[in-house]
Amino acid sequence: MRDELARGRPRDPGIDARALASAREILAEGGFAATTVQAVARRAGVGASAIYRRWPSRVALVESAVFPGPDALNLTHTGDIDADVRRLVAAYCGLFDSPAARAAIPGLFAAYQSQPDRHRVVVDRVGEGVRPAFRAMLAAAAPGSVEPGLDPDTVLDVLIGAALYRSFVHPFTGRDNPPDRIAEFLLRALRP
Amino acid sequence: MRDELARGRPRDPGIDARALASAREILAEGGFAATTVQAVARRAGVGASAIYRRWPSRVALVESAVFPGPDALNLTHTGDIDADVRRLVAAYCGLFDSPAARAAIPGLFAAYQSQPDRHRVVVDRVGEGVRPAFRAMLAAAAPGSVEPGLDPDTVLDVLIGAALYRSFVHPFTGRDNPPDRIAEFLLRALRP
Structure with a gap:
């Protein structure tokens, strides 16, 4: 158990899909400037760290989304x-x-x-x-x-x-x- | 003479060409962010007001340049x-x-x-x-x-x-x- 915590929780593939869908929504509503990692994390209901574990930057996240x-x-x-x-x-x-x-x-x-x-x-x-x-x-x-x-x-x-x-x-x-x-x-x- | 001053100096077509060439140089050297009206005016050896008389904005100037x-x-x-x-x-x-x-x-x-x-x-x-x-x-x-x-x-x-x-x-x-x-x-x- 201790080992598992040290390695972090198992990666939830649902977060990827939620984050990408959230990024697409925010892009369509508010443009590139509004599509920050924080805004995507908030819309997807996750912490910013969960986004950064998957994409190193806002640019990389937006690329994956579109x-x-x-x-x-x-x-x-x-x-x-x-x-x-x-x-x-x-x-x-x-x-x-x-x-x-x-x-x-x-x-x-x-x-x-x-x-x-x-x-x-x-x-x-x-x-x-x-x-x-x-x-x-x-x-x-x-x-x-x-x-x-x-x-x-x-x-x-x-x-x-x-x-x-x-x-x-x-x-x-x-x-x-x-x-x-x-x-x-x-x-x-x-x-x- | 007084009337002519009131109407401003006759427009110098050489300024247009110098401003556009300066804008292209600054774009190539420093990108869009560096290509401000002030920077173009400085390079072209004119005042910013001479640029604004010809183009209403930096965007319009860059469009004309490229x-x-x-x-x-x-x-x-x-x-x-x-x-x-x-x-x-x-x-x-x-x-x-x-x-x-x-x-x-x-x-x-x-x-x-x-x-x-x-x-x-x-x-x-x-x-x-x-x-x-x-x-x-x-x-x-x-x-x-x-x-x-x-x-x-x-x-x-x-x-x-x-x-x-x-x-x-x-x-x-x-x-x-x-x-x-x-x-x-x-x-x-x-x-x-």
């Missing part, structure tokens, strides 16, 4: 490249266009000016970590449905950029800009 | 859609990837969380204001070189997004990512 990593993009491949690309574009648009992400992205990028190593973390989580699954998606496409000479990295960069820019501008333009329209344009370029 | 508007993108069209798209992609990559813009963008977007009207200004300057010239570029393409059913707004959104995302990630990936590779991918989608 960019959970490749798994959240649902990167399955079915061999139907049209369906796979549509699903991936929609997933990235959903990622960047959530109220929490829209509030977090400017604050994160401002923080990265003095923390380039954290910038690298989010670049890996949003883009680089997705490349193996994206290459597999292209490789699994039905024969003759994708131009074999294309550079998969360029394709994925263009896809992510289109989704990111859409989230920056579409609240201001009044133009309808459904994710499927982006996907259809990219699919034209993918065809042999 | 996003000078459609004219800076050199939006000519030659009828050769390949050359025109390559030039436009290179212009956007140059715009977003300059040291001043890389330093300014996070600070601007953080400021826009409390100033959505300024966000609209930059969306107009970077994207919406370019649409008429981009439509003219597509319309001027040699017959049979561009798919007529494409939505020009989607094409431009994807093009701008690809250039923007490239500027965020390419310092971290170590991948070679020349603007021409983006242009070639987009041109595949443009062909009938």
